[in-house]
Amino acid sequence: MQKNNSQESVLIDGSRLMIEAMARAGADTFIGYPITPANLLYLYATQRFELMLPAPDEITTIQWMTGLAATGRIPVTATSFPGFALMIESINMAYMMELPMVIVLAQRLGPATGTATCGAQGDIALLRGMYSGGFSIPVFSPSAYSDSWTMAGEAVRVAIKLRTPVVLLTSKEEVMTHKNFDISHLPEITATQMKGFDLADEYRTYANTEDKIPPFLAVPNNKHQIRITASTHDTKGILQHSTEEAIDNTLRLQEKTMKYLDDFTHYDLDEQAGATKLLISFGITALAALDAVNRMRTSGEKISLLTIKTLLPVPPVYYEIMDKYSNIIIAEENSTAQYSKILFGDRLPKNVTHIGTFGRMITPSDIINGGAE
Numbered sequence: 001m002q003k004n005n006s007q008e009s010v011l012i013d014g015s016r017l018m019i020e021a022m023a024r025a026g027a028d029t030f031i032g033y034p035i036t037p038a039n040l041l042y043l044y045a046t047q048r049f050e051l052m053l054p055a056p057d058e059i060t061t062i063q064w065m066t067g068l069a070a071t072g073r074i075p076v077t078a079t080s081f082p083g084f085a086l087m088i089e090s091i092n093m094a095y096m097m098e099l100p101m102v103i104v105l106a107q108r109l110g111p112a113t114g115t116a117t118c119g120a121q122g123d124i125a126l127l128r129g130m131y132s133g134g135f136s137i138p139v140f141s142p143s144a145y146s147d148s149w150t151m152a153g154e155a156v157r158v159a160i161k162l163r164t165p166v167v168l169l170t171s172k173e174e175v176m177t178h179k180n181f182d183i184s185h186l187p188e189i190t191a192t193q194m195k196g197f198d199l200a201d202e203y204r205t206y207a208n209t210e211d212k213i214p215p216f217l218a219v220p221n222n223k224h225q226i227r228i229t230a231s232t233h234d235t236k237g238i239l240q241h242s243t244e245e246a247i248d249n250t251l252r253l254q255e256k257t258m259k260y261l262d263d264f265t266h267y268d269l270d271e272q273a274g275a276t277k278l279l280i281s282f283g284i285t286a287l288a289a290l291d292a293v294n295r296m297r298t299s300g301e302k303i304s305l306l307t308i309k310t311l312l313p314v315p316p317v318y319y320e321i322m323d324k325y326s327n328i329i330i331a332e333e334n335s336t337a338q339y340s341k342i343l344f345g346d347r348l349p350k351n352v353t354h355i356g357t358f359g360r361m362i363t364p365s366d367i368i369n370g371g372a373e
Contacts, residue, residue: 008184014148014174015040017186018104021149022076023048025156026191027102029075031055031064033083036116037172038106041078049076058083062090062101069099070228072194072218074160078104081123082113088130091165093230095131095253098206098214100159100166100194104152107171109359118359119172121283121333127167127312128342135254138264139167139312142174143286145181151266151309153189158264160192162256163213169311171333173284173361199223205237206249212256257313265317266309275302278325282308282339285331285362292331292367314343331355331367 019030019041030045031053032038046052051073055061058079065075079087084105094101105127109118127139138158140151152168159166197203197215203224207214214235219226227237232246240246270293281289286307293305306321322328322343328351330340335358337348344352355362355370 007182009180009182011178012145012181012183013040013176013178014142014145014170015176016044017145017148018142018152018168018170018175019044019048021152021189022102022156024189024191025153026160026193027074027076027156029053029065029068029073030077031061031068031075032077032079033058033061035080035083037108037119037176038078038080038083038104040175041104041106045076045078058086059090062087062094062103065101066090066094066097066099069094069101070097070219072216074100074102074156076102076104076156078106080106080108080116081110081126084123084126091137092131094165095135095137096230096250097228098163098253099228100163102152102155102159102166102168104168104170104175106175107169115359117172119284119333119361120358121171121285122336122338123169124311124332124334124338124342125336127169133250136257136313137165137167138162138257139169139310140264140266141169141282141309141311143268143282143284143307143309145179146186147309148174149186149189154264154266157192158260160194161213161263162260163194163216164253164257169283171284204235206233206235206252208235208249208252212252212259261313261315264310265315267315267318268305268307268309269321270305270307272297272302272304275304276325277301277303277327277329278306278322279303279329279331279367280306280308280322281331282311283333285333288362288364289331289367292364295364296368308339311339312342318343326351328352329355329367329370331362333357333362 028050030049109115109120142148155168194216337354340354
C-alpha cells in the first residue's frame with residue numbers, strides 16, 4: 001500500500017491497514033492458525049511480512065512467537081476467542097519472559113465457538129483477568145478505519161518499548177468490511193527499536209533499571225549468558241522461589257506498564273459546552289455512538305462523547321473526564337456490561353446507564369432510546 005500527499009481513495013478493509021501499519025512499526029514476523037473472522041489478517045500477512053509461518057494450532061503459535069522474539073524478531077498473530085483461549089497460558093509465559101509480541105483479537109459472538117460470522121464486543125472481561133495475579137496487559141481498540149492504522153502501529157511500538165505482549169482488540173466488522181477510504185491522510189509510521197545493551201557491561205536479562213525496562217540482548221550471544229524463563233526469577237534470570245529480589249522483579253512487570261500508561265493513553269473527547277451527559281464507547285460501536293450524538297445534538301440535546309482507544313489498563317484521565325458529568329452512558333456490544341463493570345464494578349452507580357446488545361450491532365437508535373432521561 002503506497003501513500004502520497006494527494007487524495008488517494010482505495011477500497012480497503014481494516015485488516016490490510018493493520019498489517020501494513022504493524023510492518024512499518026517494526027513487526028517482521030507473522031505466525032498464525034487461520035480462524036474466522038481473522039482470516040484476512042492471516043492472508044495479508046503472507047503478502048507483507050518478512051517471515052510468515054503457518055502454525056498447526058494456537059498453542060504452537062505463541063510458543064513459536066516466543067522463541068522468535070528471543071532472537072530479536074517482533075512477531076504478530078491474529079485470532080478470535082477460541083484460539084485466544086488456547087493462547088493464554090503461553091501469553092502469560094511471554095509476559096514473564098518480557099518478550100514483545102502483538103496479538104490481534106478479532107471478536108466474534110460466543111461463548112465457545114459461538115457464531116464465527118457474527119461480531120461482538122465480548123472478550124473485554126477476559127483480557128482484564130487473563131494474567132494470573134491480575135497483572136495488566138496493554139489493550140488497544142480501533143474505533144475507525146484511521147485507528148486501524150494508528151492503533152496497530154501503536155500496539156507494536158508499545159510491545160517493543162515495554163518488552164511485553166500487547167493485544168489489539170477489534171471485531172469482525174472492522175477487519176472484514178471493505179470501505180472506500182482515503183489513505184493519503186494517514187500519518188507516517190516509523191519503526192521502534194528495542195532498548196539495546198552495551199556489550200562491555202555485565203548483562204542481567206531482567207535488570208531492574210531506573211526506567212523499569214531491562215535492556216534486550218538477543219539469543220544466541222557468544223559474549224554473555226542470556227537466561228530467559230517464565231518461572232519466578234531474579235534479575236539474572238535464575239529461578240527463585242520467593243526471594244525479595246525475585247518478588248520485586250515480578251512486581252516490576254506491573255510497575256513498568258503503569259509507569260508508561262500516560263505514554264500510550266489514546267482517546268477522543270468531543271465536549272459540548274453545557275452538557276451534563278457523557279456517552280462513552282469504543283471499537284465498532286463508536287461509529288453508532290458518533291451518529292447518535294449528532295442526532296441528539298440536532299434535536300437540541302446537549303451531550304459529550306468519549307471514544308476510548310486505550311482500553312486497558314484503564315487510564316486515570318477517563319475518571320477525571322467522567323467526574324465532570326452527572327449522567328454517563330456506556331455503549332458496548334455485549335449483554336453483560338463488561339467494560340462498564342471494569343470502570344465501576346459489578347454494582348453500577350445510579351448515574352451510569354449501560355446500553356448493550358447480544359447477537360447484533362448497537363444502532364444509534366439503541367443509544368438514543370436507551371440513554372434518554
